[in-house]
Each structure stands twice: as structure tokens, then as C-alpha cells.
Amino acid sequence: MTGCRLSAFSILGVCALFALSGCFGPPAPAPTSGSSTLSATATPVATPSATANPSAPISPSIEPIPPATAAPSPAPTSPAATGETTPAGLPQQVAPLTVYYVAIGDNGTSGPITGCGDSLVATTTAPVRFTDQVGPSIRTLLANKNRAVGLSGLVNVLYQSNLTYLGGELDGSTITIYLSGQFMLSGVCDIPRAKAQLEFTAMAASGATNARVFVNGRPIDDVLSLK
Structure with missing residues (x-):
């Protein structure tokens, strides 16, 4: 065991x-x-x-x-503005631009009546190369910092204003342009004159029969209102 x-x-x-x-x-x-x-x-x-x-x-x-991003920053101004206003495939051309100025006291004799018994008169520039005619025409008008337009007797009431063209669009027979900046006008009669110069220059460039202008996102009538 x-x-x-x-x-x-x-x-x-x-x-x-x-x-x-x-x-x-x-x-x-x-x-x-x-x-x-x-x-x-x-x-x-x-x-x-x-x-x-x-x-x-x-x-x-x-x-x-980064270079590509940096490149658009210098170049966006002309291509971007052109791209906003120009339909795709619009051909490049060379032609004079039409810019409107004011004949004080002309009472509609030389062109559409505006202001305080004044006339709007179309003037033309030297031939310019462009695809979108609206941008170059408005920029030419805003770049003129002289009140007297040469020896023509015409007046540019926008000469003191600090305005920049941002872009535009054509919808049927209406051209709409967008600006930024400030108006500097000399009196009450300059209000309809300034509006007419911008609208008629935009219509001549686009072939439209109506025009709307926005400044800093607001209609021009609101911006220029004395109220």
C-alpha cells in the first residue's frame, strides 16, 4: 500500500x-x-x-x-474681370471705345438730355485691343482725372471720384456693372450727370438698351440719394 x-x-x-x-x-x-x-x-x-x-x-x-496660387494674385484683375463680363469664346478685337461726357447747358442738342439741362455726348478713344468692351470702357471713363475733356468743351463730372470697376453682366437687353469706392461730386446737378455717364458708357460698350449700376453692393440711386 x-x-x-x-x-x-x-x-x-x-x-x-x-x-x-x-x-x-x-x-x-x-x-x-x-x-x-x-x-x-x-x-x-x-x-x-x-x-x-x-x-x-x-x-x-x-x-x-504656391507659384500657381501666387500667379493668380497679380493676374486676377484683368482675367477675372474679363471672365465675369465676357461670354466664353468671345473673339479678341481691336476697336475704339465709346465714352460719354457732358455738354453743360446744351439742353439735349448734342445728345440725350441729362442733369440740369445738359447733354450727354459720345466720344471715342484710339483703337484698343479687347475681348470684353464693357470693362475697358468703364475703366477708361474712371481713369480720366481731368474735368475738362481736352478742348471739346465737354466735362467729366467723375474726375474727382475714387471708383473701381469690379465686373459686369449682360442679361438680355440690360447691362449691370459693379463698382466699388466713393463718389466726389461738385453739386446736385452732378448726380444725374455722373449716373448718366456710367450708364450710357456701359450700354454703348455692351449693345444693351438698359443699364444698372451698383456701387459697394448698393444701387447707384441709393448711393447718390441726398436723403
Whole structure:
């Protein structure tokens, strides 16, 4: 019986050893699975690096973008304004521009009556190259900082105003132009004169029969109102 007990204890001891060895056995693979987890974690790290490789080709293409972004900043004025006013595919041409000035006291004899018994008179410039005639015509009018128009006897009531042409659009027979800045006029009679100069110059350039003028986002009548 004693021998049987010893053998039973010895068997239990051997089983315990095997059980212990079974407990410590798997941890050896556990680091392997841990290392595989690290390698799996390394795979995403490798993926960003792989993404970095495509980004290397992208960064060269990004470098041209700053110049491209910088380039539009100097150039937007003429192309952008032309793009707003010009229908796609409008051909370039060379022709004089028509700009309207005022004949004081002419009472409609030389052109449409305006102001306080005055006339609007069309004048033409030297030939100019353009695709959109509205922008160049309005800019020519606003760029004239002389009250007297040469020796013609005509007057430019906008000569003191600080206005900038932003763009325009033609809708059927109506041309709408957008300006920014401020008017500087010499009296009550200059209000209808200034409005007429802008509207008739825009209509002559676009072929429209009606014109609307907005200054700083507001209709010109509101801007020039004395109320």
C-alpha cells in the first residue's frame, strides 16, 4: 500500500511538473504573438511610410501650386474681370471705345438730355485691343482725372471720384456693372450727370438698351440719394 501511495504521489508530482511545464510552455509563443502584434502595428507604420512615398511625388506637384496660387494674385484683375463680363469664346478685337461726357447747358442738342439741362455726348478713344468692351470702357471713363475733356468743351463730372470697376453682366437687353469706392461730386446737378455717364458708357460698350449700376453692393440711386 505504501508503494502504491508513493507511486501515486510520484505520479501526482510528475503530473504537476507537466502541468507547470504546460503553463510555461505557451508563454514562449506569447512573445511571438506579441511580436506579431508589433509587426502588425509596424505594418500601419509602414503604410504611412508607403503613403509618404506617394506623397513624395505629390510634394513636387504641390510646390508648383504656391507659384500657381501666387500667379493668380497679380493676374486676377484683368482675367477675372474679363471672365465675369465676357461670354466664353468671345473673339479678341481691336476697336475704339465709346465714352460719354457732358455738354453743360446744351439742353439735349448734342445728345440725350441729362442733369440740369445738359447733354450727354459720345466720344471715342484710339483703337484698343479687347475681348470684353464693357470693362475697358468703364475703366477708361474712371481713369480720366481731368474735368475738362481736352478742348471739346465737354466735362467729366467723375474726375474727382475714387471708383473701381469690379465686373459686369449682360442679361438680355440690360447691362449691370459693379463698382466699388466713393463718389466726389461738385453739386446736385452732378448726380444725374455722373449716373448718366456710367450708364450710357456701359450700354454703348455692351449693345444693351438698359443699364444698372451698383456701387459697394448698393444701387447707384441709393448711393447718390441726398436723403
